[in-house]
Amino acid sequence: MPSSPTQAQIKVGKAKAFVKRVADVVVAAGGLVDAQVITASGDALAEYVQSPTRDALNAVVAAERRKAEQLVAAPEASHLTAAVITPPPELWEPINAIRAELEPRHVDIWPPHITLFYPFWPVSSWSNAIDPLAAALAGMDPFTVVLSEFGTFSQGRRGKLTYLKPDDDSTVSLRALRTSMRDDIFPDLRARFSQPHMTVGRGQHEEQASRLQGDWQPIAFEAQSVTLLARPIMGEPLEVLAELPIGPGGSVSRAALDAHLDASASTSSDAAVHSLQNQTAGSDAMAALATWAERASIPLDVMDVVWAEVDAALPRLAGDAAATASDSSA
Numbered sequence: 001m002p003s004s005p006t007q008a009q010i011k012v013g014k015a016k017a018f019v020k021r022v023a024d025v026v027v028a029a030g031g032l033v034d035a036q037v038i039t040a041s042g043d044a045l046a047e048y049v050q051s052p053t054r055d056a057l058n059a060v061v062a063a064e065r066r067k068a069e070q071l072v073a074a075p076e077a078s079h080l081t082a083a084v085i086t087p088p089p090e091l092w093e094p095i096n097a098i099r100a101e102l103e104p105r106h107v108d109i110w111p112p113h114i115t116l117f118y119p120f121w122p123v124s125s126w127s128n129a130i131d132p133l134a135a136a137l138a139g140m141d142p143f144t145v146v147l148s149e150f151g152t153f154s155q156g157r158r159g160k161l162t163y164l165k166p167d168d169d170s171t172v173s174l175r176a177l178r179t180s181m182r183d184d185i186f187p188d189l190r191a192r193f194s195q196p197h198m199t200v201g202r203g204q205h206e207e208q209a210s211r212l213q214g215d216w217q218p219i220a221f222e223a224q225s226v227t228l229l230a231r232p233i234m235g236e237p238l239e240v241l242a243e244l245p246i247g248p249g250g251s252v253s254r255a256a257l258d259a260h261l262d263a264s265a266s267t268s269s270d271a272a273v274h275s276l277q278n279q280t281a282g283s284d285a286m287a288a289l290a291t292w293a294e295r296a297s298i299p300l301d302v303m304d305v306v307w308a309e310v311d312a313a314l315p316r317l318a319g320d321a322a323a324t325a326s327d328s329s330a
Contacts (some may be wrong), residue, residue, distance in 0.1 A: 010072050010177040010245070011051045011260075054199035068204070075121050075124075076122070077117075077121065078119050078120065078123075079118070080122065080123075080230060080231050080232070080233070081118075081119065081120040081123060081229060081230045082113075082115060082116075082118040082119070082120050082228075082230075083115075083117045083228055084111075084113035084116055084118075084226075084229060085227065086227050087112055087145070087221045089200070091221055092112050094216075094219070095112040095164070095198070096112065098232075099112070099200050102201025102202070102203075102204060102208060103200065103203070105200050106202075108237055109231075109235070109237050110238055111238070111240075113198065113227070114196055115197075116174075116177065116178050117178070117189045120228070121186065121189075123257070123260060129185055130254065132184070133184075133185050134244045136180060136184045136185060137225075137247075138247065138249075138250070139245050139248075140176075140177065142222050142223060143169075143170070143222070143223050143246075144169070144220055144221070144246045145220065145221055145222075146167040146170050146218060146219070146220045147164040147165070147170075147219045148167055148216075148218035149167075149209075149213065150163065150164060150165065150208070150212050150213050153197075157203070158203060159205050160201075160202075160204050161202045161204040162202070162204065162209055163199050163201075163203035164197065165195070166198075169194055170196070174196035174223075175194075175196065177226075177246070178196075180224075190208050198256060223246060224245060224250070225244055225245045225246055225250070226243070228257070241256045241257040241258065242256070242257045257275065
């Protein structure tokens with residue numbers, strides 16, 4: 001004969017039912033709050049009802065709030081932007097000579113670079129990230145990048161991608177930089193390739209690395225800054241909007257970014273009105289859950305966490321609505 005559920009199991013069941021109810025209302029409201037909010041809320045609820053002490057509860061609530069604020073508020077990554085390491089322009093000539101042969105269409109679109117993150121956050125979200133990213137980079141040391149060997153990635157039917165491979169020490173430093181940026185500022189972003197590299201060719205069916213290696217003279221440069229690139233539409237050249245120094249004592253170069261943000265702000269007022277209407281609709285839908293939560297004996301502390309996560313999501317969702325309104329009026 002099955003045993004009766006414990007009080008804790010009953011609370012877990014109520015928590016799971018509450019999360020499902022959140023999901024149902026979200027769908028009915030047109031998806032204004034995404035799955036990450038529901039997941040974070042569910043984790044907080046499940047942990048809450050199983051926490052044996054108040055200290056454990058507080059730790060869970062604080063951890064879930066931090067995670068929710070980072071993940072839920074993160075904007076959707078954009079292929080119009082990238083975070084990269086670029087060599088100084090005086091070293092571009094031998095790199096671009098190879099690129100002109102093996103990827104001529106990209107020479108005028110991308111500078112020679114080692115990708116940290118692509119796609120990256122849209123420019124409209126950079127204001128919230130520049131200062132914490134600059135602070136994180138200031139706590140690191142500049143490092144030397146040595147490009148001495150060529151390598152090849154297979155891209156299936158798209159042919160082969162030829163790249164310059166940083167040496168072992170450079171690779172360790174580049175991975176550490178990328179990990180620090182992701183853990184501290186951009187937890188939602190993932191690198192497309194685990195091997196840091198500088199692309200010099202793509203689309204060839206024959207391997208090119210061994211041919212190029214014989215005449216190549218290794219290039220070394222100091223990685224002294226992270227460069228943030230952006231373009232208005234796909235196919236257009238990426239421009240440098242900001243450079244953030246690696247190591248203490250440097251100054252952030254962001255004049256181009258500020259000019260871009262000022263120009264964008266002057267055209268966004270109509271879209272902002274539309275976004276506020278969407279926020280109101282989302283708030284009304286979520287408010288309907290409060291009465292149900294009270295009947296289900298969901299503790300107020302947990303409800304505070306849920307509402308905080310929803311509030312953290314609304315600015316980004318409002319921004320998405322604003323972008324949609326802007327596109328529809330264009």
